[in-house]
Amino acid sequence: MRGEFDLIRKYFYQRQMNRNDVHLALGDDCAIVKSPKGVRLVISTDTLVEGTHFVAGANPAWIAHKALASNLSDLAAMGGTPAWCSLALTLPEVHEPWLQSFCDAFFRLADEYDIQLIGGDTTKGPLSISLTVHGFVPEDNVLLRTGAAVGDWVYVTGCLGDSKAGLELILSDRSDAGPDHEILEERHYLSAPRVLAGQALLGIASSAIDISDGLVSDIRHIAKASGVGVSIDVSQLPVSEVLLQYLNDDLTLARQYALTSGEEYELCFTVPQEKTYLLDGISRQTHTQFTCIGQVNSANQIVLHDQGQPLPWTLSGYDHFKVNE
Structure with a gap:
């Protein structure tokens, strides 16, 4: 040996x-x-x-x-x-x-x-x-969680929710897994870190965080660090076709997966209104999908709505030391 x-x-x-x-x-x-x-x-x-x-x-x-x-x-x-x-x-x-x-x-x-x-x-x-x-x-330019300001727009990269679905499939050990299921399992393990996008957002994004514990949890870190609130329109959350197929086209459930899925390793970031026009070029340059999902406000809380209609959802992301989540 x-x-x-x-x-x-x-x-x-x-x-x-x-x-x-x-x-x-x-x-x-x-x-x-x-x-x-x-x-x-x-x-x-x-x-x-x-x-x-x-x-x-x-x-x-x-x-x-x-x-x-x-x-x-x-x-x-x-x-x-x-x-x-x-x-x-x-x-x-x-x-x-x-x-x-x-x-x-x-x-x-x-x-x-x-x-x-x-x-x-x-x-x-x-x-x-x-x-x-x-x-x-x-030396004079870094993305932090502390820079979000009222009026900034909230964006995410990629699609959300696939990692949660992939983990469910891995834990279920299903024998009938098809090609779509294999895609979701790979999505859980084989994320693509958004290094180029993060570099390109220097000087443009006002704050950023990677989505490791679920969007609904990680956006709270930005809100708390910046002393602001965030309004999220769940109708804008980017979800993949393979996730929808896995969830039998249940769009509501897919959006809840997108909010709570951990280990996505996508980016969530905020951008002032006057700099949003730059994102199309960065998206093409880095081959990264950007989706605007909400806006920063002064409410000191995270509010979920569907095109303006408040939602009563109580959701949380992953925490290693919490039980009965």
């Missing part, structure tokens, strides 16, 4: 070309990197745990993609440019085919976004993956 350092050398060492700002990556006690002039570092850490973020026996390539994509989504929400990451991988045992599949997918996505693995740790225990990602933002 291979030891820890043999595994590191085989599966992690020399898998990527060194970035110009990386002086030393793997192989010593610490990595050595250098930040370019005129930028600030943005740093985020996330952990994925078997049984909480993915089911036992899940495809290791999908787990790897989800682990890195979810962290890249945090950078996207700040308008960051990915640079480096470190990985702490806890394994119950060494299963080399699993590790090979995991690493192949991990480095494929890392290379796509030009983010280099510069260190980490491997240890024995219940399966979990912890990643810390580092990126750059201009």
Whole structure:
């Protein structure tokens, strides 16, 4: 059986070309990197745990993609440019085919976004993956949750709700799953972090957040941080045809999925009226769908309505430490 350092050398060492700002990556006690002039570092850490973020026996390539994509989504929400990451991988045992599949997918996505693995740790225990990602933002320009102002318009990227449906299918272990169901399962694991869109929104969006715990929860973070309220028109929520088919064309239920679906890793952001005209160009440039779903107000609450008709829905997103949700 291979030891820890043999595994590191085989599966992690020399898998990527060194970035110009990386002086030393793997192989010593610490990595050595250098930040370019005129930028600030943005740093985020996330952990994925078997049984909480993915089911036992899940495809290791999908787990790897989800682990890195979810962290890249945090950078996207700040308008960051990915640079480096470190990985702490806890394994119950060494299963080399699993590790090979995991690493192949991990480095494929890392290379796509030009983010280099510069260190980490491997240890024995219940399966979990912890990643810390580092990126750059201009010194005087970053997307935060605190900038939303009354009158700004609220937008989201992509379609919402598919991840929730995919998770339901994964947990149900349905034997009659068809091609549409496979799409939803992939949507749960294989999100596309909106890095390019986040970068393009610098200087245009007044606030931003990535949708990891459900839109209805994450928009509250913007509202609270900015001291504002938000009115959401559920008729404008972008839902996919495959989600509607899964829900037997129940549009009301699809909209509720869109509001509560966690681990979407789309962006929710606000834009002042005078800058909204710029979004069409950014959408084309980044190949990203933008949908306006509401407006910021001074009410200090989140209000849901359907084309002006108030809705009595009581919805919440995901919280790791709440029960009976």
